[in-house]
Every structure is written in structure tokens, then in C-alpha cells.
Amino acid sequence: MTTSPFGPLTVIVNPHAGRGRVAEEVPELERQLRAKGLQYTLRFTEGPGDATRLAREAVLAGARFLVAVGGDGTVHEVVNGMMGEEGPLAEGLVLGVVAAGSGCDLVRTFGLPGDATRACHHLVGDSVYPMDLMRITYRGGDGAERTRYGVNVAEAGLGAAVAARAEHLPRFFGRSRYFVAFWLTLPRFPLARVRVRADRRAYEGPAFLVVVGNCQFYGAGMRVSPRSYPGDGVLDVLVFKGPRSDAFTMIPRIYRGEHVPHPHVAELRAKVAVQVEADRALPVEADGEVLGTTPAVFQVVPRAILMKV
Secondary structure, three states: OOOEOOEOEEEEEOOOHHHHHHHHHHHHHHHHHHHOOOOEEEEEOOOOOHHHHHHHHHHHOOOOEEEEEEOHHHHHHHHHHHEEOOEEOOOOOEEEEEEOOOOOOHHHHHOOOOOHHHHHHHHOOOOEEEEEEEEEEEEOOOOOEEEEEEOOEEEEEHHHHHHHHHOOOOHHHHHHHHHHHHHHHHHHOOOEEEEEEEOOEEEEEEEOEEEEEOOOOEOOOEOOOOOOOOOOOOEEEEEEOOOOOHHHHOHHHHHHOOOOOEOOEEEEEEOOEEEEEEOOOOEEEEOOEEEEEEEEEEEEEEEEEEEEO
């Protein structure tokens, strides 16, 4: 048995992703790993936060190559386990992603396969992409300031409210629960007055959504931040100013990444940080995980980890 140039793989599996389908794919996943001569250790999550704990334990024990098997939420947790308050817990940490579960938009930006069997091919070899992260500071439910790292796309406003509503819908809806949550949330989500500062530039005015993109895709294939590249040291900010009916009319254009430039969308870019404030507490999410509320700060963490491609 050989191993990767980055050492043995610690494979963290969310068996509940995809309504349990990921658990069914594990035997084939292991067969593929063995066939490629990769030395690995398999770890299974049992509930929220487990992937973060398992990733942190692995890194502190000396692991340098971690593989997240699941959706964007699983990747989010694994990456947060690789990071400490000041940055990565160790130098040269490598993240591999085997896309599975209810959705993994992160891999779309990198052009990686969206199924477990083909995804194993990119775990071989030494090709990596230095990847930026977002360090997000926000207001927790108890009013205290909290910090989390974002990998893909973060947002404040309508999209985060939809994600929060979707969490409470039955899982049998699958990926469609986000569309159900959207229709339930939109009529009761008025425009807010926001102040968004990206380094030295700012927008102040009405908005129903502020998107902060490190990568390009979210929401099962929406190319919401088409100018984002996760290794350029920049966060791309899109402020959807309204009217609220834009939430309907822009969806086809967002899927194609053709909603910018647009007179109803303000574009900003930050090499340091993005600050979002509003006249009311807006929900904040990252990678599909609801975090808390505004005020929020999104800081660029350049080349924090290596993405296996």
C-alpha cells in the first residue's frame, strides 16, 4: 500500500448526507481508494459539529491530508476543524472533497466531479490549488460575537433566511426544501437598509441580499458570484438592491452567471475585509450553514489551505 505525497488520508464521512445515500456509497468509496493504492483512515460523523471535531483531532495528531465526504455543510465543518483562531492549525494542510449529499457547490468552481466514484480520481497525485478562506465574525443568538470560517459563499439577508427556514422543513423534501423555503420566506422579508464596506469602497441603501463570494456557485448550481476565484486574495461582494421582485426575475440569470453587471446589483471587491451592517439584524449564513446575524465582518484569509484538484 502506497500513500499520497501529502501522507495518509483522513477521510471524514457524513453518512446522513443525501438522506443516507452517502452511507450506501462508502463500500465503493473504499474500493476506489484501495484500488488507487491510497493509505487512509475512515471516520464517520454522528451529528452536527462532529466533522469539525474529527478534523481538528486528526490535524493535531499529525494528519495533513483531510478528505470531506458529503455536501457543502460537511466541507464547512471539516475546514473549520483545520483552522484555529489565527489561521491554519498546521502548515501545508490539504483538503480533498468527495462530493455527495444534498449538494456540494464548492466542487463546481474547481470543475471537479459531483459523484463519489469519479471524485476519487483527483485524490491521487500532487496537484493542489492554494485556496483563500473567509474569516467571518458575526453576532450569535446570545448576542455575543462569534467567529467561523467560510469556504465557498456567504450571505446576509434573504438567502440566509431561506436557509434557516429550510433547516426546519422535513428532510424528505431533499434539495427542493430550499425552493419551498424560498416561497415561504420571500413574502415576509422586507427590504432592509444596509451599509456594506469593502475596504475603501461602500454601498449604503436598500437591499434584500448581500452575497460575499470566495467561490462562484451556491444554491444547487446558481453561479451567484461569477467573478470569484478562490486563490486571488479577493472577496467579491454583490448587493441586491431590490425591488424584492428581483428575487423572482433574476433567478434564471443567476444560474447562468449573467446577473452582473445590472443596475439593481452593486458590485464591490475587498482584499482585506467586508463589513455588513443593517437597520435590523439580518441572518448570516456560510456554505449553507446558518451562523447568526449582522453586524458581520468577512475577512480575507489568503491561501489558507491547499485544495486537492
